[in-house]
Amino acid sequence: QVQLVESGGGVVQPGGSLRLSCAASGFTFSSYGMHWVRQAPGKGLEWVAFIRYDGSNKYYADSVKGRFTISRDNSKNTLYLQMNSLRAEDTAVYYCAKDAGDGYIHWMDYWGQGTLVTVSS
Amino acid sequence: DIQMTQSPSSLSASVGDRVTITCRASQSISSYLNWYQQKPGKAPKLLIYAASSLQSGVPSRFSGSGSGTDFTLTISSLQPEDFATYYCQQSYSTPPTFGPGTKVDIK
Numbered sequence: 001q002v003q004l005v006e007s008g009g010g011v012v013q014p015g016g017s018l019r020l021s022c023a024a025s026g027f028t029f030s031s032y033g034m035h036w037v038r039q040a041p042g043k044g045l046e047w048v049a050f051i052r053y054d055g056s057n058k059y060y061a062d063s064v065k066g067r068f069t070i071s072r073d074n075s076k077n078t079l080y081l082q083m084n085s086l087r088a089e090d091t092a093v094y095y096c097a098k099d100a101g102d103g104y105i106h107w108m109d110y111w112g113q114g115t116l117v118t119v120s121s
Numbered sequence: 122d123i124q125m126t127q128s129p130s131s132l133s134a135s136v137g138d139r140v141t142i143t144c145r146a147s148q149s150i151s152s153y154l155n156w157y158q159q160k161p162g163k164a165p166k167l168l169i170y171a172a173s174s175l176q177s178g179v180p181s182r183f184s185g186s187g188s189g190t191d192f193t194l195t196i197s198s199l200q201p202e203d204f205a206t207y208y209c210q211q212s213y214s215t216p217p218t219f220g221p222g223t224k225v226d227i228k
Contacts, residue, residue, distance in 0.1 A: 044220075109176065
C-alpha cells in the first residue's frame, strides 16, 4: 500500500532554515509527480510546490518562491522541501502528496500524515 | 490564479440526510475539479477526481458533478464517519488552488 512519511518539522526562529523529507513506499516513486501542501493552524489547504517525476520541472506558490526548494532523490524514494528565510506565516502542517500522474498536475491521490513547522522566536 | 469558492462554509445535518456542497471557479476549468475530505487532525483524503470520477475505495454514496465553473459534491445518505471538512481543488492551471472548505457537522 502507498505510504508517505514526512519528517523534519520542528520549531525554528524567523529567518531560519529547515529541510523536510518525505519517504515514499508502496508505489514506483520515480514514475509520479509529487507535491507539498501546507495547512496553517485552523486554516484551509494551501499548495506549496510540485516536482515532476524526473525532477526536470518544479513549480512553486508565489508565497514561497525564492525561499523554498523542492527536490527528490528517486534512488532513495524520498521527496524534500528545503525551506529558507522562514517567516511566522510559514507556520503550518506540511503534507507531502503523490500526484496521480507524472509530468503535469492532476490530483493528489495519496497524502502523508504531515509534519508541523513552527516559526517563532 | 484561479479562485475557488465553496458554499455553504458550514452545515449541520443528520445521519441519513442528503447533503450537497457547491464549488465555483473564477473561470472555466472544464472538468479539472477534485474533492477531498479531511477529518480533524488527519490528512486530506481524495474522494472525487475529474469532477465526477470516484476514487477507488470511496463509498458510492459520494458523487460529483459539474463542469465549467460550477460543481457539486453530493453525499446521498450521510453516515457518522462523513462528518468532516470538504475541500474542492482545481487542477486546470498552475498554481492548483483549493476552496476554503465546507465543514459538515452533526445537527
